[in-house]
Each structure stands twice: as structure tokens, then as C-alpha cells.
Amino acid sequence: MIAGLGPFELLIILAIVIAIFGAGKLAGIGGALGGSIREFRRSVRDDEPVRTTDRADEPRDTTRV
Numbered sequence: 836m837i838a839g840l841g842p843f844e845l846l847i848i849l850a851i852v853i854a855i856f857g858a859g860k861l862a863g864i865g866g867a868l869g870g871s872i873r874e875f876r877r878s879v880r881d882d883e884p885v886r887t888t889d890r891a892d893e894p895r896d897t898t899r900v
Contacts, residue, residue, distance in 0.1 A: 840848075853861060
């Protein structure tokens, strides 16, 4: 397991976390974290590609009025 932690140690850690934060607050924290991750993924996916051309490469309008 993770860094030598077995299932019994993970249950003890979970019990301590629930005792400190409470089950209701822990559910709220998990929901907020999940919502944040979901919003981050949506924003990364919806970003438009970055324009890679330089303005010096664009043709200039040489006609003047």
C-alpha cells in the first residue's frame, strides 16, 4: 500500500479525520473539492487554442486614406 500503510492503519486515520471534522463537514469538503476539480477540467477543456503567429508575420495594410 501507500508508504507501508496497511488497511488497518488507513481505517485508524479515517476514524481520526472523522472525529476531528465530523461526517457532515467531511462530506461538504469532499463535495467542494469535487466541484472544484470538475470546474477546472471544464475550463481547461473549453479554452481556445493559443494563437501562435507573431504580429510581424501578418501582412500590413499599406493603403492609407
